[in-house]
Amino acid sequence: MPSSISISNDRLWPAPWLRTWITSVAIAVVLIGGWEGFWRARGFVPRRNDDVGWWAQERGKVYAGGTRSVVLLGSSRMQLGFDTRVFAQKTGIQPIQLAIDNDPGVDVLRDLANDANFNGTVVCELMEKYLVWIGQDSDSSQANQWLRDYHASNVFSRFEWRARGLAQTSLAFRLPDLSLQNLVTNLRQRRLPSSEPFYIAMNPDRSKSADYARTDLDRLKAFHEADVQEEFAHLPQLSPAEFFTRSKLLTVWVAAIEARGGRVIFLRFPSSGVIWQLENGRFPRPEFWDPLIKVRKLTAIHFAEYDTLKDFTCPDGTHLDYREAAPFTAAVTEIMLQKQLLPVNASR
């Protein structure tokens, strides 16, 4: 080794290392335990982060039920608007929640279509605007990143995901609310972070429940309306013909799943107020949704077509409150059962 390169071993000095480390670990345990105890005493409760590890664990469950598996795909609308407990009570089937916040879900549908081992039922949230980007396989999309991690996973990564999940559900201080930035932001206002639950709660199966009574609804609604307006301002214009051409991929994916004995049911969740006006204005149902479903022969449920669905309102314009999600899901499930869309032996 060139003499210019020094080696740490040569610089070691005699020190009471055993005493030092025992003391250090003891102090660290007290510090960490005290930190955890402090936040627990203030009402913070550990919860799992909605991350790739959790999603991958759920993704791995789609095969166990065979044709009786029911998989939910879509965005936060599916996570918030589909009450999995109600569905399970009515059908005897516990659905697998693979919806990803802020992601349309079509990439996951493509993945299930290409998975020769999957032959269950997919309930996939569908909105007209998703077809603008369909097939463009953005590397940066959350779904594609998580799919890559899932398919590249091995025993080590799966162990790591489980270990991280265990840490998140055991330790309150792992909550994002207690990050350094959040702490400093609150301390500058001479207060500590509040343990008042966020208006959206994560459920153990990756579904979510929103209680809009807990939030500043006017502000939230204004935020979502501005967000959708901004999105539509940058959304490429699509003629009905172009829209129809792009939708061909859906039929390919649906055919792949149905060829294996599975089924794909598309579900259009309610939108309300200004947001529904924007969406319906850009994609009028008679020009986009209706021809899409009819000509492509897709199985679909549009909230506006059913008396039992059309009167649900979204407090923020885009998502259902948990009080509405339960009856909405019950009504949708009843429609699916009446049409015999669900796996055989689903209860009535």
Add this chain to the structure above:
Amino acid sequence: MVFNSWTFIVFFLIVLLLHHLPFSWKVKKFNLLVASYIFYAAWNPPFVVILWFTTVVDWFMARQIAKTDRIGERRFYLIVSLVANLGLLGFFKYGAFLLESFVGVANFAGFDFHPAAPSIVLPIGISFYTFVTLSYTIDVYRRVIPPSRSFLDYAMLVTFFPHLVAGPILRAESFLPQCVEPRQADRRQMGWGWALIVIGLFEKVVLADGMLAPVADQVYGAVARAGTAEAWLGTLAFSGQIFFDFDGYSLCAIGAAMCLGFAFPDNFRFPCAAVGFSDFWRRWHISLSTWLRDYLYVSLGGNRKGPVRTYANLMLTMLLGGLWHGASWRFVIWGGLHGTYLIAERGLRGLFPRPVKVPRPGRWSQLRLIPLALLTYFLVLITWVFFRAHSVGDAFRILKKMFSVVPGGLGLGAFSAAVVLIVTAGTLIWHWCVRDSSLEQVFARCPWWLTAIIFAILIWAIATAPGDNRAFIYFHF
């Protein structure tokens, strides 16, 4: 499997336990080798074949080189080793880049050429372990070392897990003798080894990922909207991030090896306090800079062929050093800038023959070198723009914003700015205070109870840091 993961903690504890069981030294080395292959396979099992191929080719080539005294034959086996290793590196790392550049040139010349983009996955660590095996073969060729008699020892040199995926780049001359006699950490090595692991994890998890990466990502992910202040903050943040990320990894690697009784070379030595660029490269990624010096710069002729050839050798070494980091013109520009700095420094030394003496530590006269150190830091900061930006175009956009007045549009809060400035200032001051010292010398002066408290706080900070799991930056190389 990264060092900052639960999986690695469990893996390392098992390896440590096995290493302390009463097995023979040969069995212990075999255990370490198997563990190292498992460590590598955790990323992508098929790539173990490439690692194995490199290991076996250079084992045989080195033996063949040592068997003969005929220059032609020795050169032939060396060339086989070079072609095999550099060919692998070239295919996996530079195949797509070369094709893309060729397509660019062809289209510029008027040819309509649009081949399908190749889908080549880069085996993790290939840049590092090919350099280890190459240095082994070259050292045997130069008769610096004899070929190893033990394949197990040689395979350990290439594959030993602490250094396998991101260095430090080991040399056979210093590592192979350590494999001859049984090695087990004594109390000092175990104690300081774990200390280095904790310091390394703190640098990576808390400083790099927790404090600096979010700012760098925000700025470099939205270059068009960044203002002047934001461009500076983002670049300062990345400068700190890459140091703490890579130094953190190196300390973990050195510490893990030390816990197993092995000695690794230092890889960083307070580079933010470098005075001049020769000094910078004696402090930054030392194992790579010395490798480039010993096997590339010296092979090209070094400084033995006159000033013009010296400058050319310097520039070529730094350009290739830049390219080693990644298959992109950004890294070539990064290397080119460092080459330019080194040439300019050499030229200035020629104009002012009296050397700038760095006074002994502790003297007030050291203070007059601070402006030079800050100038060095500033010029290196400019090079990091090319390292971090997504494209050459983005890099120039950021630089333009840094040197003009553009209002900010990203909304980087005062908290983020304060964090970056405090961490940067703290790092500069810390590096300057200990630039001629070492972490060991610093802690040797601390009473044991203070050391215990410091490490307890570091462990608490690591445990409570947000779980934003980012890969080590140098894994991408």
